[in-house]
Amino acid sequence: MAQEIDFQKCGFGTRMIHAGQAPDKAYGALATPIYQTSTFCFDTVEEGSSVFSGERVGFAYTRGGNPTIAALEAKYAALEGGEAAIATASGMGAIGGVLVGLLSQGDHVIRGTCVYGCTDQVLRETMSRYGVEVSEVNTGDLEAVKNAIKANTKLIYFESMTNPTMVLTDIEAISKIAHEKGIKVVVDNTFTPPPEIYPLQLGADFVVHSSTKYINGHGDVIAGAIIGKAEDLLPIRKGITSKILGTTPGPIDSYLVLRGMQTMELRMKRHCDNGLAIAKFLESSPYVKKVYYPGLESAEQHDLAERLMKGNYGGILSFELKEGIQGMTAYDACKKVVNAFTIPSIAVSLGDPGTLVEHAASMTHGNVPEAERVKAGITNDLIRVSVGLENIEDLLADFQKAFSVLA
Known part of the structure; x- marks a missing residue:
């Protein structure tokens, strides 16, 4: 049996080529197979029951998991140095997954002044419909961020580099301010993906990406990702992205992103x-x-x-x-x-x-x-x-x- 690669000791290029991908165990295919199926079969009722209950690792229905998508999620995690990742069907699917997964009626969010137009629309118009208060703050002004924090602040959301004004935020400084108050930090790292900026290493709790852009890199896929700690992502996956939002990507798109990340x-x-x-x-x-x-x-x-x-x-x-x-x-x-x-x-x-x-x-x-x-x-x-x-x-x-x- 071939030894597994220790990706913590590998360079960025090696991780992007090999993480999440190994020769197919069934036939030895080098490229990750595209499991183009909606559902998976079981030999017995007992086997199916154990997979659905979580007692046994396996796949039951592609909206909840698929081998091709799982390979992509492992590579996403390796990209940012996170414990786990959720693949989504778009960048907005990732952003929506985090917002819906982390916020409840009565919560407060601090957002960066300049964000992607669709994100701005969701934060400016949609979240208020669900009783979530949003404050717009220049995240480059640390005192302004501190002053904007309230007792019900649950989240600080900003882009690592703003779209389209190219302004950077000191992620480490913001994370320290947030964590002193028990607030989660979400960074959209679409504009500056690794090897440019690693938000999780700088203290962020979640990283979101529109994988449509640099991660896929070929202009032929719409996709997204949420990356962070496994325990933080589990409720988002189980209750939000795979259910209320239904933003699981298809196997073919997942395969194309896998291929794009290798270069x-x-x-x-x-x-x-x-x-x-x-x-x-x-x-x-x-x-x-x-x-x-x-x-x-x-x-x-x-x-x-x-x-x-x-x-x-x-x-x-x-x-x-x-x-x-x-x-x-x-x-x-x-x-x-x-x-x-x-x-x-x-x-x-x-x-x-x-x-x-x-x-x-x-x-x-x-x-x-x-x-x-x-x-x-x-x-x-x-x-x-x-x-x-x-x-x-x-x-x-x-x-x-x-x-x-x-x-």
């Missing part, structure tokens, strides 16, 4: 290298008013980025153009540049092999009230770029060509 170390290195190169290009452009990318040495949060990201600054950034170029507003100038791109595609999402650009105010954050968008720094002239895996020489040439329309 994650190589992909993230290229995303980070290309992201920094494009950020430097934008910073040097006479037409650009501001670049939002903490990896730049000129960035206000560069020291925090160094501490959290250790040189892996990611491939996602935003920028604003100056007013008055050719007599245009900054927004009109942005539209002109974006429409001139050849390689980047105009689309939401991020973490794809190809570079994507989007206008956040009208696309990903279009459902956020305008006053709240402006308060969060999401202006009408802000363009978000997910820098892809193309050869950087080609990307830089395309950016230079696109910006030439402003000359």
